Amino acid sequence: EIVMTQSPATLSVSPGERATLSCRASQSVSSNLAWYQQKPGQAPRLLIYSASTRATGIPARFSGSGSGTEFTLTIRSLQSDDFAIYYCQQYHDWPPKITFGQGTKVEIK
Amino acid sequence: QVQLVESGGDLVKPGGSLRLSCAASGFTFTNYYMSWVRQAPGKGLEWVSYIGSGGSPIFYADSVRGRFTISRDNANNSLYLQMDSLRAEDTAVYYCARWDFGDYAAYWGEGTLVTVSS
Numbered sequence: 001e002i003v004m005t006q007s008p009a010t011l012s013v014s015p016g017e018r019a020t021l022s023c024r025a026s027q028s029v030s031s032n033l034a035w036y037q038q039k040p041g042q043a044p045r046l047l048i049y050s051a052s053t054r055a056t057g058i059p060a061r062f063s064g065s066g067s068g069t070e071f072t073l074t075i076r077s078l079q080s081d082d083f084a085i086y087y088c089q090q091y092h093d094w095p096p097k098i099t100f101g102q103g104t105k106v107e108i109k
Numbered sequence: 110q111v112q113l114v115e116s117g118g119d120l121v122k123p124g125g126s127l128r129l130s131c132a133a134s135g136f137t138f139t140n141y142y143m144s145w146v147r148q149a150p151g152k153g154l155e156w157v158s159y160i161g162s163g164g165s166p167i168f169y170a171d172s173v174r175g176r177f178t179i180s181r182d183n184a185n186n187s188l189y190l191q192m193d194s195l196r197a198e199d200t201a202v203y204y205c206a207r208w209d210f211g212d213y214a215a216y217w218g219e220g221t222l223v224t225v226s227s
């Protein structure tokens with residue numbers, strides 16, 4: 001099973017600043033990586049797939065990068081609506097053993 | 110717009126069974142893989158199972174294989190999860206998701222809570 005490790009666990013950021021979230025895979029997943037946002041009491045929402053492609057309706061301030069084992073989600077100029085938990089997910093394994101990271105909470109500084 | 114509405118969550122005793130349903134609308138259901146993902150209280154996300162657009166392929170997480178059965182009814186745009194031999198560690202919110210290209214969850218329902226407790 002591919003283990004996904006996110007860092008940091010919690011990120012304190014001021015509104016208007018940039019947030020950089022990391023996700024590391026225990027072995028290469030190529031670009032088979034997605035990012036999700038989850039707010040309290042809500043379902044997750046897809047932000048990024050294929051490591052760097054924004055999903056429909058996702059603002060341009062969200063960007064994803066990386067390949068292989070190291071991935072980054074960058075949120076440029078954080079807005080109040082962006083404070084949430086972010087999860088990465090790999091879909092590289094076949095047969096599929098889809099795994100998520102443990103999440104990074106982005107909180108207001 | 111895409112809508113996924115789960116139902117069937119309940120309080121059940123260990124060893125018991127439950128069947129979850131997901132009603133889909135706003136897209137051509139027969140064109141997409143579908144999946145179940147769960148989230149234990151205060152914890153992260155765990156993929157449970159997915160099913161191909163025509164009913165195959167089907168895959169399960171190791172933690173539920175042999176106890177859970179995923180199925181779909183394309184005539185009624187519905188997804189199901191039959192859960193047997195339930196354990197306390199199966200307690201979670203269960204989300205139905207449209208699983209695009211068999212890779213990631215493009216859309217999610219709001220979830221249904223399953224509590225396994227005596």
